[in-house]
Amino acid sequence: MQKQFINAAMRIVVTGLVGQYAFGGVAWDYSQYVEGFRQLGHDVYYLEDTEMWPYDPIKNTVSADASYNVDYLRGVMEKLGLADRWIYRSAPDASYHGHTEAAAKEICATADLYLNVSGCGWLRPEYLAIPCKVFLDSDPMFTQVALASGKQDVIDRIRAHDRHFTFAENIGAADCLIPAAGFDWIPTRQPIVLDWWELLAEPPRDVFTTVMNWVSYKSCEYNGETWGQKDVEFLKFVDLPGRTAQKFEIAMGMGPGMKRPTEMLQQKGWQIIEPAEHLPDPWTYREYLRRSKGEWSVAKEVYVKSRSGWFSCRSACYLALGRPCVLQDTGWSNRYPTGHGLFAYQTIDEAVGGIEAVNADYAAHSR
Numbered sequence: 001m002q003k004q005f006i007n008a009a010m011r012i013v014v015t016g017l018v019g020q021y022a023f024g025g026v027a028w029d030y031s032q033y034v035e036g037f038r039q040l041g042h043d044v045y046y047l048e049d050t051e052m053w054p055y056d057p058i059k060n061t062v063s064a065d066a067s068y069n070v071d072y073l074r075g076v077m078e079k080l081g082l083a084d085r086w087i088y089r090s091a092p093d094a095s096y097h098g099h100t101e102a103a104a105k106e107i108c109a110t111a112d113l114y115l116n117v118s119g120c121g122w123l124r125p126e127y128l129a130i131p132c133k134v135f136l137d138s139d140p141m142f143t144q145v146a147l148a149s150g151k152q153d154v155i156d157r158i159r160a161h162d163r164h165f166t167f168a169e170n171i172g173a174a175d176c177l178i179p180a181a182g183f184d185w186i187p188t189r190q191p192i193v194l195d196w197w198e199l200l201a202e203p204p205r206d207v208f209t210t211v212m213n214w215v216s217y218k219s220c221e222y223n224g225e226t227w228g229q230k231d232v233e234f235l236k237f238v239d240l241p242g243r244t245a246q247k248f249e250i251a252m253g254m255g256p257g258m259k260r261p262t263e264m265l266q267q268k269g270w271q272i273i274e275p276a277e278h279l280p281d282p283w284t285y286r287e288y289l290r291r292s293k294g295e296w297s298v299a300k301e302v303y304v305k306s307r308s309g310w311f312s313c314r315s316a317c318y319l320a321l322g323r324p325c326v327l328q329d330t331g332w333s334n335r336y337p338t339g340h341g342l343f344a345y346q347t348i349d350e351a352v353g354g355i356e357a358v359n360a361d362y363a364a365h366s367r
Contacts, residue, residue, distance in 0.1 A: 010112040011043040014132065015121030019048050019066075019073035019088050023057045023210060024275055025285040027076050029313050030117055030137075031189070034082060036191040045107050048073065050090040051122040057276065066090040070097045076282060080196075080294070096350065100355035116161065119143075121137065123160055133162035136188070140168030140178055141306045145222045147181035158183070170309025173323065177306040179222075190313035197320035200290060204323070207247045210297040211275060211314060215255035228301040231259075233328060236348070237298060241269025243352050246359065248296060249289065251275045289317055294324040294358055294366075296351070307331035324365040326354035343367045 014037070016030025030046065037044040046061035053062040054069040070088055074097075079181075087104045088097040096104055105126050108114075114121070114130040118138040121127060135158050137143045143166070146154045158164065169187040170176045178261045210228055219228040241248055249271040254260045262272055279285045295318040303310040309331040318325050319341065328351075338344050343354030358365045 005021075009041050011107070011110055012037050012113045012115060013045050013047050013108060013111045014115045014314045015047050015049070016241060017047070017048065017050065017118065017120050018076060019069040020050055020052060020055055021057075022055070022069050022072035022240040023281065024279045025282060025314060025317070027282040028196075028285070028317060031076065031080055031082070032191045032196070032313075033115065033117060034085060035080065035193045035196070035201075035340075038082075038085075041195070045111075046077065046086040047089075047104070047108075047121065048087065049122050049124070050120050051091050054093050057280075064277060066092065066095075066097075072281075074098070079283075104114050115150045119158065123157060128160060132163070133161040134165060136165045137164065137166040137168070137185070140166050140171070140308045140310055141222075141227060142220055142300045144179050145220045145227065147183070148179045148222065165353060167310050168306075168308040169311065169335045170307055173307070173331070173334065175307045175311070176309065176331060178308055187309070189311060190316060192313075192320050194320055196321070197286070197317055199322045204293045205272070206293055207249045208294050208296040208326070209249045209251065209283070209292040210295050211251040211279065211288070213253040213255040213299065214260035215257065216300075217256060228251075229255075230298055230300050231255075232301040233298040233304055236349060237328075238265070238268050238270075240348060240351055243348065244355050245357050247271065249273060249292075251279055271281050285318070286321075289314075289323060290317070290321050292323055293362070294318065294326065296326045296355065299327045299330050301344050302326060303309075303330040309335055311336065322366045324358045324362075326351060326358065341367070 012032045018027045018030050033310055034044050034046045055065040056063045056068050073086060073088055077083055086098040108126040108130060113128045114127050114133045115125050115134045119135055134183050137305050139245050164183045165188040166185045169189060171178050171185050171187055214231050215229045251273050252260060253275050263273055295315055311332040315327055324341045326343045329346050333344040343357060345351040345354055
């Protein structure tokens, strides 16, 4: 019976934050699930119902007016060939967009699977009634610490799902410090729709890049330790430009508190650009990755210190474009082959070695 269910075409509802965070590469994190399932023959709809007031990136504030977010989401889905495959519910006025409220509820009433990516979907009765509900943890260790800390609202929300997946691909391994917190976690990774990441013949710029925030949100506390963000890890490698002739350019958001030490980073040799100006949508984001020689990146301290095995969707997109990656190891090297187009590092010497290996035979490492 289970085999028949898996092989049959299903109606799948995928949640996301494409309209809420209407900028940069956020759309790729969710839309590739929709298109991936569609290409596998399923009947798929994207549903954005977060109960959060919409964020307006132009005004840099939350707003009761969702028109910017709806227009952005509509444009993205139309360009991706998913024009009739999205639903957006605005929290301030409970209005539905993309489909009427009645149509949206009918879609859910006939759905087989509710995939709650990042746990961002609000659990209304019509969603809870879907036969199989899957929670996908995209922020490992932060999620499990909230559970282990006894936050009842988080526990109740996650336990309302039937299956629990996580981007912590190393979870359960001897070196992984992430607590299961009473759940049976199934490791998974982000899908990449290769049709959307076409390799081009023209040579890229001679610069390694990445896209990041200096800080995304607050650190967490667990077992008497602080588990932090990318700023903690970046500072360990801040002298990298002085160790190699290779140029580095970082599309780096300020993050909460606007505490990015821009002047210090520039003095160390890092070129810093503003993501909001240069990568305002999925298309400029994709072009930025495509025009890069490759990616060099750190990960959040929480992913590194916990040995989570987390691997970035962004990095997978670089690789799909034929752009080699030199990435801080979160434990992902236990699961992914390294040394050909993909290099793991834990020390600055290893980071330099990865950059030098790519530059020594770029043609081989960019295939």
